[in-house]
Amino acid sequence: MSIQNNIDRITDILRRDDGISGAMHYTEQISWILFLKFLNDYEDNKSDEAFLEGTDYNYVLRKDLRWHQWACPKDDTGKLDVKRALTGDDLIDFVNKTLFPYLQVFKNTTNDPKSLTYKIGAIFEYLDNRIASGHTLREVLDIIDSLDFQSSDELFELSQVYENLLKSMGSDGGNSGEFYTPRAIIKAMVETTDIKVGDTIYDGAVGSGGFLVEAFDFLTAGDKKEKLSAKDWETIQNDTFFGQEKTSLGYVMGMMNMILHGIESPNVYKGNTLTQNIRDFQEKDRHDVILANPPFGGKEKKQIQQNFPVESNATEILFMQHFMKMLKLEGRAAIVVPEGVLFQTNNAFTKVKQTLLENYNVHTIVSLPSGVFLPYSGVKTNILYFDRKGATNNIWYYDVTPPYKLTKNKPITYEHIAEFVHLFHNPKERNHTNTKLKDAVTSSSVERSCNDWTVNIKDIKDNDLSAKNPHKVVEVIHQSPKELLTAIKQNDTEINTLMNQIESLIDG
Incomplete structure (x- = not known):
């Protein structure tokens, strides 16, 4: 069996x-x-x-x-x-x-x-x-x-079976979904962060360990493992994977997932990442690569907020500050964030984004379609890429557009993100302006959809980083003054009818 x-x-x-x-x-x-x-x-x-x-x-x-x-x-x-x-x-x-x-x-x-x-x-x-x-x-x-x-073949099969268990748990809805990020998104993020043996890889919200597992697979897949020296293998096993997970359920599932996939000694702690005062971080504490999908929509008490220069009860803003401070010089990060992080302009959000743009290079933002995290959450999300190599100059945007509306039973797949991964690695084929394109053509002369555009930092107002695809044509119906007047009269008639119905119910 x-x-x-x-x-x-x-x-x-x-x-x-x-x-x-x-x-x-x-x-x-x-x-x-x-x-x-x-x-x-x-x-x-x-x-x-x-x-x-x-x-x-x-x-x-x-x-x-x-x-x-x-x-x-x-x-x-x-x-x-x-x-x-x-x-x-x-x-x-x-x-x-x-x-x-x-x-x-x-x-x-x-x-x-x-x-x-x-x-x-x-x-x-x-x-x-x-x-x-x-x-x-x-x-x-x-x-x-x-x-x-002890059987490598059986261990591999079991790791795949366990992955399916985690997936079914995530699709079960409720709080369980917070531990599982769709594998298609994780795979795309890992493939676009240039991971190498010797890098330290960090996730401050480990959950079921998907990012660390995928990074391990990336470093050891196919014939890569055979080419690793004994020292390289020891480095991967003992000094590569770092993280923290707040919940006991997340921790046990994450540890089990990593062990089953072959990571015997992940440096993963059980605890609340946000209890660390980020002012205390030194370069020796930081990491080369950060990959994470931190919890969003949560609230933290005042005592926790005091660990951050910009205080906020929004967990997404606290995690952003944490990840910024945990990134090494020359390091790179890919973080899933709710769309509100990009467009909100209240004091805390604005301050954090200003620091991010001035001290880090935000080079890529991926707009994910609605429904990616259903049924756990319907919040619209984005992947925010930045590195610690100077200030932001140009931001390349990519809009992931599946051919159908995502649902619990029709989830996102890697094919929906494959074009993004290709363009990420082939920047000459990107659209380097934010102008509307009718016929975008790649170097291979194959027509592709206009899902990407580039914006200069000078054109970004009020630190609003939201992804507004200039290629998406919004159909505007132009009506004559007579047609507009007729529509207004029709609305007034419907309103009066409804008001009369309400009055008759009250009088009756």
Whole structure:
């Protein structure tokens, strides 16, 4: 049976459990169980390596709380030892009263995100077992026990299956969508930030880890991995991926997603990014590449706002300041922002954008279509690209225009953004003015749609960076004075009719 079929079986089993409600819950529960199975296989592998080297490996987990002791103990034939395997109320009591309390105290022992101890503590700090039936949990444990985390092929397949789980959770709506950014957008952002081995890559709102996973895949895909030296591989594993995630659910899913995709030691902390005072950041704390889709529409209390030169309760403006301060000299960033960040002109928004334009090079803005984040959010969004290589001069805009209205069941695809990626890497083919074009032609003499334009900083008024596509023709219906007068009289007649109806209802 394929891994996808096994995970489908697990989700079907969990849906029947009284403690599980929706995709967010069953993804969370699958995540912590998968993590403990991974941890067991990882530690067993380390123990085998140590044995071959003539040394001993010190297990992080206590012996009686390792997977093969409590989850799926085996008999002499290698089959489940039914005499020792807990089930029913005994299993639930063990997990809730012994296993979880043990794992949750790991948070008090280290602040090193590279250590297994930190990962365990951060994952289980605010996590609870939601599975109500011990018989349900026994079925799930037996299925996950069959997965082999030491097989690269199986690990790859499992990573794809887990990605689908996260996607289904994001499309489930509610708060769960904040953890998942459509892969098409992530892929386009990674492909346009010129990532190289040796760069540090940072996401201050990690969520399910999509940006870091895609960046890892970009650095290691195809024959790239074969060409990496041992030092390069160590750098990628230990000193490349950095981030922070506020929620426990996001953290466990992000860690699981990264581990399944092959990032064994991401430098990802559990915590609220905005609690850091950005005035304290030094060059050694900053990063070469920033990729993020931070939460927007939220509010932060006054104590948090004081960590920023421009105080605001809008999380999107606080995150913008954070990312600006976290960017190294010569570094580059691609950030998803709500459209309000571009056009709003209140005091905080204006000050932050003025600093951004004067101290950073905002070179590209991508206008994303409405519906990209449905059903989680219908807010119109943009991708804001900037680097720390001087002030802004010209901004190249690209308007992503799918051939149909995006919905939950008709999401954005990479094909909708492919032209942007091509033009990003081939600037000679772009439209270098903001004038209307009727027949834009690429160097290959193939007609393309007029989705891009360029604006000089001198033509931007009041720090309004909103994407106004000059090529989109707005049809204006010109009416004669007589036609206008007739329309006005018709409106007045309809208003009087409605008013009479309302009066009659009142009098009646």
